[in-house]
Amino acid sequence: MVEDFGETAASNGGDATRFCLTLMAEPLELSWHHCGVTSDFLGEYFSRSCGRSIDAVDARHSISYMINEILENAIKFRHGGDIEIRSSLEGETFEIQIVNRVDPDTADKFQAHLKGLLEREPGDLLLERIEENALNPDSSGSGLGLLTLMSDYGAKLGWSFASERVSEGLELTTYASLRLS
């Protein structure tokens, strides 16, 4: 069974510049550090493929921020296994799909969170979440990654949960796209 949330359609076609890589769970011992080096590398790679009409400094940063935030979530919430990153650029549209495995309990909690996230204006939700975080000093995560992407970067995000593609848990594909300018 596949359950989709948000925008899960990819628009980049056959003419897109593409780069795919897999962060292997073994023997790499995937860790927090890999988010930064991977996102910086892909930001640099795609900013060099941009057309002249696109601000390469802004593109490098925006791509790097987006991949870093989604990878941080994948590292934090994955249920073992590799993390696959498929990225593409066509014209002004940069797209990524990040695939990792999650356990059923994490998937349930995340789906409930996504329903709330998709119902409201992200800028308002961002400020609400910041105020809530300030009142809860014990909460370890900020929950601002997806909200800043939607509110500050205008990113389109989607999530697809597939329960039959992996032997244990669910396969989560996070879709994200940015319009570079």
Place this chain on the structure above:
Amino acid sequence: MEISTNDYRVWTESSTIHYEGTMRLSGTDAYAPILEIMHAVLEAKPELITLDLTSLEFLNSSGINLLAKFTIEIRKQPEVGVRVLGSKSIPWQSKSLRNLQRLHPALELTIS
């Protein structure tokens, strides 16, 4: 006071807090020592606190949460003013720092 690593450096000079480098720490707990330095400046109740971000190239969302949380703490103390200095050449600052002003309209934001 100063915290310095290979990736970033945070230090204070009177009531100015300087940030430099790339900060991608893993969450609220990891940012706690930095928040401690910031609190020490606020505890002295200066007239104006300056957050100098002009050399902070990258900040992840947990770090944005740190700045937002501190802004709310300053907001609770109307006698303490706050000024945030950013750079136009660092893209995240033009995109995300305006949220601090939405949280605390008296905050003075200069991105130059």
